[in-house]
Amino acid sequence: MxxxxxxxxxxxxxxxxxxxxxxxxxxxxxxxxxxxxxxxxxxxxxxxxxxxxxxxxxxxxxxxxxxxxxxxxxxxxxxxxxxxxxxxxxxxxxxxxxxxxxxxxxxxxxxxxxxxxxxxxxxxxxxxxxxxxxxxxxxxxxxxxxxxxxxxxxxxxxxxxxxxxxxxxxxxxxxxxxxxxxxxxxxxxxxxxxxxxxxxxAGPTLSYKLAKQALRAGWEDSLTAQLTRESELQTEAGRSRDFAEGVMAFLEKRKPTYEGR
Incomplete structure (x- = not known):
């Protein structure tokens, strides 16, 4: 640094x-x-x-x-x-x-x-x-x-x-x-x-970032707002390379290699 x-x-x-x-x-x-x-x-x-x-x-x-x-x-x-x-x-x-x-x-x-x-x-x-x-x-x-x-x-x-x-x-x-x-x-x-x-x-750090946003917001949001937030953030997570890698690793019975994107 x-x-x-x-x-x-x-x-x-x-x-x-x-x-x-x-x-x-x-x-x-x-x-x-x-x-x-x-x-x-x-x-x-x-x-x-x-x-x-x-x-x-x-x-x-x-x-x-x-x-x-x-x-x-x-x-x-x-x-x-x-x-x-x-x-x-x-x-x-x-x-x-x-x-x-x-x-x-x-x-x-x-x-x-x-x-x-x-x-x-x-x-x-x-x-x-x-x-x-x-x-x-x-x-x-x-x-x-x-x-x-x-x-x-x-x-x-x-x-x-x-x-x-x-x-x-x-x-x-x-x-x-x-x-x-x-x-x-x-x-x-x-x-x-x-x-x-x-x-x-070593984990899916993009997923972690989005999960952190959702969990911290959940302290303040209504249920309706939080369900909407989950759908929006999950859409982003579902488009990530880490999600594709996680699914492929699961199907191939191997350890995933995550990039954080």
């Missing part, structure tokens, strides 16, 4: 783009540079041929949330403006990424770090990891998409409980609650997450 990064690391493992939050000294807290770099990386990775993106954190934490030290040094800036101008583009870049995205949560995902993790298509974690919706500890409300995501993922009561009590939720319980896709043994997290990303990268 031509871009240079300071707050994150970017690498490639075949068709998988590996993005690591790289401010371990601050438990990978989100500062302005990291937000801008994440926005750029999630936008550029698929443009440069990545067929899946894996996000994790360096060191002992996934992301501890907003860098409060930065906020204090800036004289407590307008939080709403920061959300609109920096967080929204970052979160949209992840949600709108046309290839599968996976967040692998190691250690703690706190505050906006939890929102960052849950915005991915699939969130996995170590069994010993923790999700902490910590905003009330400093007199704020959840942001980074959490007021949207949490009730939909775990229900209103559990979302309220996590928000009002700020009690940590372990990775193992997060799996039980449906907050994440899977919880792995901590020492196996990166290995298992990379294997999952490589599996998806």
């Amino acid at each position: 031509s871009e240079r990064y300071e707050a994150i690391r970017y690498a490639r493992a075949g068709d998988v783009a590996l993005i690591s939050l790289d401010r371990a000294e601050s438990l990978n807290s989100l500062n302005g540079r990291m937000r801008r770099e994440l926005t750029r990386a999630f936008t550029q990775a698929p443009q440069e041929g990545a067929r899946a993106v894996l996000l994790t954190g360096e060191g002992r934490s996934f992301c501890s949330g907003q860098d409060l030290g930065e906020a204090q040094r800036q004289g407590m800036p307008d939080i709403g403006r920061t959300l609109r101008e920096e967080y929204v583009p970052m979160l949209r870049a992840i949600a709108d990424c046309p290839v599968p995205t996976i967040a692998a949560v190691n250690g703690v995902a706190a505050g906006a770090g939890a929102g960052l993790a849950l915005m991915a298509d699939l969130t996995v974690c170590g069994k010993g990891s923790q999700f902490v919706i910590a905003f009330a500890r400093i007199g704020l409300i959840p942001d980074a998409g959490l007021t949207y995501l949490l009730p939909r993922l775990v229900g209103l009561q559990r979302a309220m409980g996590l928000t009002l009590t700020t009690e940590p939720l372990t990775g193992e319980k997060a799996e039980d609650w449906g907050l994440v896709w899977k919880a792995f043994e901590d020492e196996k997290l990166i290995e298992e997450s990379l294997a999952l990303a490589q599996r998806l990268a």
Whole structure:
């Protein structure tokens, strides 16, 4: 990749783009540079041929949330403006990424770090990891998409409980609650997450892109609108080379080779 990064690391493992939050000294807290770099990386990775993106954190934490030290040094800036101008583009870049995205949560995902993790298509974690919706500890409300995501993922009561009590939720319980896709043994997290990303990268990524659009829209659409959307997107999928390859591979009893088109 031509871009240079300071707050994150970017690498490639075949068709998988590996993005690591790289401010371990601050438990990978989100500062302005990291937000801008994440926005750029999630936008550029698929443009440069990545067929899946894996996000994790360096060191002992996934992301501890907003860098409060930065906020204090800036004289407590307008939080709403920061959300609109920096967080929204970052979160949209992840949600709108046309290839599968996976967040692998190691250690703690706190505050906006939890929102960052849950915005991915699939969130996995170590069994010993923790999700902490910590905003009330400093007199704020959840942001980074959490007021949207949490009730939909775990229900209103559990979302309220996590928000009002700020009690940590372990990775193992997060799996039980449906907050994440899977919880792995901590020492196996990166290995298992990379294997999952490589599996998806070898799949019909055009189909994945269309399925992501349909599933995310389904949270808001009426049944009639969603049935119409399905027919439109399925028409596009049915015209793809991947669909033709998938059918042929099934009939020939072989493993398909997908191109993402």
